[in-house]
Amino acid sequence: MSSIRQFQVTFDCADPERVARFWCEVLGYVVPPPPEGFASWAEFNRSLPPERQSSAFACVDPSGAGPRLYFQRVPEGKVVKNRVHLDVRVGTGLVGEERLATLEAECARLVALGAVRVRLLPADGEEESCIVMQDVEGNEFCLD
Known part of the structure; x- marks a missing residue:
């Protein structure tokens, strides 16, 4: 039986620092310290x-609980729907209007950071509502 290993989520993008800093704000993540011997990431760069x-x-x-997010510059732009996306879980355990109000409040916060609201997927009897969004480079994610 294999043990669980740590993993990171990697984003292909045009401007790695801009996208990383957006996701820091979304998730409450932080930029790690620069490599030893460098006072800042700018100096390292x-x-x-x-x-x-x-x-x-x-x-x-x-907290060390979530995966590391890594952003790498690639020459090509995004041209098709993501095959993998993040679900930002802000409405866990909430239902109906209370869930929708929580999702809408977080959506407004993220739009102010540069995200784009794509569409609301309303509750359908099996699934609760969620909001499909795009980050600052058009990568899709869901507020769930």
């Missing part, structure tokens, strides 16, 4: 060859 500067960024759950 300047030490890289020009073609690698600003090519990656990461954020972590300060």
Whole structure:
């Protein structure tokens, strides 16, 4: 039997630091300290060859419970629907109008950070309501 291993979630994007900082705000994550010997990430970035500067960024759950999020620059833009997406669980245990009000409040906060509201998926008798959104580079995620 294999043991559970740590994992990270990797995002392909055009501007890794911008997308990482957006997700820090969404999830309450933080930017980890720069590598040893560097006072800041900017200093570390300047030490890289020009073609690698600003090519990656990461954020972590300060409690250590959630996975590390890693953002890497890729040359191509997003052209199709995500095959994997994050569900940001803000309405867990809530139903009906109370759930919808919680989702809408969080949606408004995230729109102010640069997210885009795509659509509301209303409760249907089997599933509770959720809101489909996009992050600052168009990656889809759900407020659930």
